[in-house]
Amino acid sequence: MVALRMNAFLPHQLGQPSGVAESTDASASDLLLQDDLEPQQESLSRPTGQHQGGDSIAQILLDSWRSSFHSVTTLFNVPHPTITAICIFLLYTFTVRVEVLNSQYLSLTFGWPLATVNLLLACNALFAAMTLFALPAIRKFYLDPRMDNQEADLLVVKASLLLNAIGLVGFGISIPSALIIISLFAYTGGAGLWDSLTTFGLTSLAKDQRPSDFLVRCGLVQTIAGLIAAPFWSTVFSVCLNSHALPMGLPYWMSAALFGVNPAGNEQMVKLSLAIAPHVTETVFVMSNPSLTSSSEVVKNASRIVALTSRVSPAFPLSRLCIKVAATWEGLQACRQLTALGINTLATTVFTIEQAILAGECGCIYISPFVHELKAAFDESYDDGGANLAVCVEAQRYYEYFSYPTRVKAAALLTVEEAKQLAGVASITIAPDLLRTLSTTETIEDDVDNLSLFAKVEHNKEDTPVRRTYMDDEAAWRKAFGKANNGKGLRNTAEAIDEFREYQLMAEQFMLTKGNW
Numbered sequence: 001m002v003a004l005r006m007n008a009f010l011p012h013q014l015g016q017p018s019g020v021a022e023s024t025d026a027s028a029s030d031l032l033l034q035d036d037l038e039p040q041q042e043s044l045s046r047p048t049g050q051h052q053g054g055d056s057i058a059q060i061l062l063d064s065w066r067s068s069f070h071s072v073t074t075l076f077n078v079p080h081p082t083i084t085a086i087c088i089f090l091l092y093t094f095t096v097r098v099e100v101l102n103s104q105y106l107s108l109t110f111g112w113p114l115a116t117v118n119l120l121l122a123c124n125a126l127f128a129a130m131t132l133f134a135l136p137a138i139r140k141f142y143l144d145p146r147m148d149n150q151e152a153d154l155l156v157v158k159a160s161l162l163l164n165a166i167g168l169v170g171f172g173i174s175i176p177s178a179l180i181i182i183s184l185f186a187y188t189g190g191a192g193l194w195d196s197l198t199t200f201g202l203t204s205l206a207k208d209q210r211p212s213d214f215l216v217r218c219g220l221v222q223t224i225a226g227l228i229a230a231p232f233w234s235t236v237f238s239v240c241l242n243s244h245a246l247p248m249g250l251p252y253w254m255s256a257a258l259f260g261v262n263p264a265g266n267e268q269m270v271k272l273s274l275a276i277a278p279h280v281t282e283t284v285f286v287m288s289n290p291s292l293t294s295s296s297e298v299v300k301n302a303s304r305i306v307a308l309t310s311r312v313s314p315a316f317p318l319s320r321l322c323i324k325v326a327a328t329w330e331g332l333q334a335c336r337q338l339t340a341l342g343i344n345t346l347a348t349t350v351f352t353i354e355q356a357i358l359a360g361e362c363g364c365i366y367i368s369p370f371v372h373e374l375k376a377a378f379d380e381s382y383d384d385g386g387a388n389l390a391v392c393v394e395a396q397r398y399y400e401y402f403s404y405p406t407r408v409k410a411a412a413l414l415t416v417e418e419a420k421q422l423a424g425v426a427s428i429t430i431a432p433d434l435l436r437t438l439s440t441t442e443t444i445e446d447d448v449d450n451l452s453l454f455a456k457v458e459h460n461k462e463d464t465p466v467r468r469t470y471m472d473d474e475a476a477w478r479k480a481f482g483k484a485n486n487g488k489g490l491r492n493t494a495e496a497i498d499e500f501r502e503y504q505l506m507a508e509q510f511m512l513t514k515g516n517w
Helices: 034-045 057-073 082-110 114-143 149-173 177-188 193-203 211-241 250-258 266-279 295-312 329-340 353-361 374-378 390-401 416-421 432-439 445-451 453-459 474-514
Strands: 284-287 321-326 344-350 366-369 407-410
Touching: 082 114, 082 149, 082 177, 082 211, 082 250, 114 149, 114 177, 149 177, 149 193, 149 250, 149 295, 193 211, 211 250, 295 321, 295 329, 321 329, 321 474, 329 344, 329 353, 329 474, 344 353, 344 474, 353 366, 353 390, 353 474, 366 390, 374 474, 390 407, 390 453, 416 432, 416 445, 445 453
Parallel strands: 284 321, 321 344, 344 366, 366 407
Antiparallel strands: none
């Protein structure tokens, strides 16, 4: 079988964990927070008014100026999709500055006095406020039950861009007056773009990016765009007034064209999976967005993937679709809910028997125990201490002994010898290079039996597994998982999820550069 690692998004990308772990038994997502929390806690414990290191006010101001200068010089030197959000901020701010022409444009077009124009614009501002007040209710009752937070933010951004573009095109036509008023209010219907884009940008940050840096960059592009846009649109409008060939609505049409930014979404990834599906004989695996950390978000994301699959290819049997979910407590509880909904799941980033047991209890049809740390698969110089083959054997033995339908799908193998030792495992995800090496390797069947760890288990069934249950005992699972392999399983899981997030960002950027299919 072929395991497809397809990220469902987005963009993004990509909500980062929030909150503080209250105990030492943290999940993988909690672990990612610890390094960031310590400096903050240290600064909170420092007496008010005392600057670290006793720096003078002049030094503080100099450091602040250097930080601002660095933000300017590295304004666009940030990872994707953060750069995309910043570029949209730049275009959006530049585009909306066409509003400086509204009063003069309406007055010249219809001969209205400025008092009438200002009254119309005041009503328009009131409508914008009503839109912003209504948006939280729309999200709560319509968007949130159907999609995760990042997707909701992106949908609001797209809808706002569309309303802005439609409104500006109609506004530029200018005749009749009813059309221009309707267009003005349609344009104002996109008032939610700024807040939603800010939220989307913050949730798409990589782990090494600070929210404050992102917000500073947004402020900088807003300032830069504002300084350039106002004289630019005024100049274009002046040229139109002095020309008999150019319509006065040209600035608005130009502005509408700039609203053509269209971020990528889940549908492209589903289409790609379905395009590959005819070449896969059994299950097609699609990975849920690894940036999602709550059970409810994972369930929404997985349900959306299934819905998109049905919409894009109604004939595709959903029994062949399996959603890959990270094996944290939250992820496996999401698998439990998805199983109840009839959606197949695979628990990935499994490094311990505790994760395997909980995955079986939650109804996953597959687990992917990682034989090596994910980093070792991409960095030949990295030594992770050797292969963890035992978890594959122990998990499969546990499932067979207690009649769980869950199958072990070993992953992250590096050598032919490891593949031979795993002969007898239910399934394997194997890299193309290793598969080609195996295809040219001749091995006598008896030798494989001698090497296979599963064959040795068959010959020695005296050691019977002890049944454990964690499904409704979060504290016990976190404690056992945190202690497994002296905490190495917890660390490896967190690092693997982090690697997957990086690939999520790269996949989103690829879709952004290629556009819609």
